[in-house]
Amino acid sequence: MLKLNSVLVVAALTISALLAGCGxxxxxxxxxxxxxxxxxxxxxxxxxxYQLVDPATVVAVSGGGSGTGIAALINGTVDIAxxxxxxxxxxxxxxxxxxxxxxxxxxxxxxxxxxxxxxxPLSTIxxxxxxxxxxxxxxxxxxxxxxxxxxGCRDQTMVVVSRQNNSGTFAYFREAxxxxxxxxxxxxxxxxxxxxxxxxxxxPCAIGYSGLAYATEHVKLACISQKTGEGCVxxxxxxxxxxxxxxxxxxxxxxxxxPGGYVGEYMNWIKSDTGQCIILEKGYASxxxxxxx
Numbered sequence: 001m002l003k004l005n006s007v008l009v010v011a012a013l014t015i016s017a018l019l020a021g022c023g024x025x026x027x028x029x030x031x032x033x034x035x036x037x038x039x040x041x042x043x044x045x046x047x048x049x050y051q052l053v054d055p056a057t058v059v060a061v062s063g064g065g066s067g068t069g070i071a072a073l074i075n076g077t078v079d080i081a082x083x084x085x086x087x088x089x090x091x092x093x094x095x096x097x098x099x100x101x102x103x104x105x106x107x108x109x110x111x112x113x114x115x116x117x118x119x120x121p122l123s124t125i126x127x128x129x130x131x132x133x134x135x136x137x138x139x140x141x142x143x144x145x146x147x148x149x150x151x152g153c154r155d156q157t158m159v160v161v162s163r164q165n166n167s168g169t170f171a172y173f174r175e176a177x178x179x180x181x182x183x184x185x186x187x188x189x190x191x192x193x194x195x196x197x198x199x200x201x202x203x204p205c206a207i208g209y210s211g212l213a214y215a216t217e218h219v220k221l222a223c224i225s226q227k228t229g230e231g232c233v234x235x236x237x238x239x240x241x242x243x244x245x246x247x248x249x250x251x252x253x254x255x256x257x258x259p260g261g262y263v264g265e266y267m268n269w270i271k272s273d274t275g276q277c278i279i280l281e282k283g284y285a286s287x288x289x290x291x292x293x
Contacts, residue, residue, distance in 0.1 A: 027056055028056050028057070028058055029056060029057045029058070029262045030057075030058045030059075030060055031057060031058070031059045031060065031079045031080060031262065031263055031266060032060055032072075032077065032078040032079050032080070033047070033059055033060065033061045033062070033078065033079065033080040033081075033082065034061070034062045034063075034064065034068065034069045034072050034078045034080075034081060034082065035063070035064065035065065035066050035068060035069020035070065035072070035078075035081045035082030035083055036063070036065065036066045036069060036082040036083050036084045036168050036169075036251070037063045037064070037065055037167065037169075037191075037192045037193045037194075038066075038084040038110060038168065038169055038193055038210075038211040038213075038251065039082040039083075039084060039107075039251055039253075040061065040062075040063035040082070041213065041282055042108070042213075042278065042279050042282040042284060043059075043061045043082055044061045045278050045281075045282060046059070046270055046275060046278055046279075047059035047060075047061050049274075049275075049278060050266060050269060053269060053274075054262070054265070054266075056262075057262045057265075057266065059266065063192070064166075065164065065166040065167045065168070065191075066081075066082070066083040066084050066085055066166070066167060066168030066169075066171070067165075067166030067167070067168070068166060069081035069082050069083055069254075070083055070087055070091055070254065073095060073100065073102060073254050073256065074091060074094050074095045074098060074100065075098070076098065076099075076100055076256070079255065079256070079259075079263050080253050080254065080255055080259075080263065080266075080267070081102075081253065081254040081255075082251075082252070082253055083168050083251075083252045083253070083254060084110065084167075084168030084169050084172060084211070084249065084251055084252070085168035085169075085171045085172050085249075085252075086104065086250075086252065087102055087104070087252075087254060095256075100256045100257075101256060101257045102254045102255075102256065103254065103255050103256070103257055103258055103259070104252055104254055105252060105253045105254070105255065105267060105271070106250045106251070106252060106287055107251055107252065107253050107270055107271065107275075107279065107287065108250075108251045108276070108279040108284040108285060108286060108287060109240045109241060109248055109249065109250055109251060109284060109285035109286075109287070110211050110212060110213070110240060110248065110249055110250075110251055110284050110285070111211075111212040111235035111236060111237070111239060111240040111245045111247065111248050111285075112169065112172060112173060112176070112209055112210070112211060112212070112235075112247040112248070112249060113209065113210060113211070113212045113214075113215060113221045113222075113235040113247075114130065114207065114208075114209050114221070114222040114224060114235075114247075115161075115196065115197055115200040115206075115207070115208045115209065115210060115215075115219045115220070115221065115222075116200065116206075116207055116219065116220040116221075116222055117150065117152075117153075117200055117201070117203065117204045117205075117206055117219065117220065118201070118218055118219060118220050119150060119151045119152060119204055120143075120148070120150050120204070120220055121148045121149075121150070122143070122146060122148045122150075122222065123220075123222065123223060124222065124223045124224075124225065124232045125146075125222045125223075125224060125225075125232075126224070126225045126226065126227055126228040126229075126230070126232075127176070127177055127224065127225070127226050127227070127246055127247075128226075128227055128228050129146065129228055130177045131177055131178055131181070132145075133158060133160060133207065134160060134162070134173075134177060134178060134183055134184060134187070135177075135178050135181045135182070135183070135184060136181060136182040136183060136184045136185070137184070138184055140158070141157060141158060142155075142156040142157055142158060143156045143158060143205070144156050150204050150205060151204065152204035152205075153204045153205035154205075156205070157205060158205055158206075158207055159188060159199075159203050159205040159206040159207070160184065160186070160187045160188065160206075160207060160208075161187065161188045161190060161196050161199050161200060161203075161206050161207065161208030161209075162183060162187040162188065162189050162190070162196075162208070162209070163189060163190055163191075163193075163196065163209075163210075164189045164190070164191055165189075169193065169209070169210065169211065172247075172249050173209050173247070176246070176247050176249075177247070188206075188208075190208075193210045193211050193214045194210075194214050196208040196209065196210040196214070197210050197214045197215070197216060197219055200219055201216065201218045201219050209247075211283075211284075212235045212236070212237075212240070212283055212284070213282055213283030213284055215283070221234065221235055224245065224246050224247060225246070226246055233245045233246065235247075237280065237283065237284065237285045238285075240284070240285040241285040241286070248285075251284065253267070253270070255267065271287065273290045273291065273292070276288065276290045277290055277292035277293075280292060
């Protein structure tokens, strides 16, 4: 898997496509697509697959976080902004003040998983408990506060792993778990989704959150309940689709106005069965029921 802690640009794809076919390069269109690290892998997969559908259209994909993509849309420097959170009212106003008209497109759904080290004996955690772990003034700082002892975690002090504040994942987790509260001081704030999972995998004391698509066999995914002692739901494509997982969220693409021309054709293809089967393959839930054969 590509490392996501820096902006990922599909440079080779763009360059090869622009240079392919002598005499035809001048007719090629480039779609600039930037934003969410949660979406960057599937966005790259869409871009690569679409090159076979329409060789005259090149999609240049870069990550950097939802806030980065939204800022680029506000500034008019991208055609499509990827986001794992909805645009804020103030961001929409800034865009409109600059002559741009953000239009929201839901392109899939994601279960925001809570990751634990593979040796952590905990299997279930509630939203209430997560708030005590992640929230400012929260009372849970050691694994023994949850009634477990984690092998290899010397003093049982939790390493609380989060995302940087320009991340849509950060914003959604804050809203879903902390409400209007703030994160506690001292969290390890990672730039990319994969970085969260990598740190948890190698740190027995750690707990972190990231998109389900970044799960590996080397980490443990907690089963989540709304309240302590209630039945829990495990993160999966199915539970993200039916809304039963407590921390499921829509994934967005934003365009400047209703997309037309080659951008509109690309967005329609993303929402088609072909595009939605690709997002399913990448570990996300599709917008609609699709038959992928």
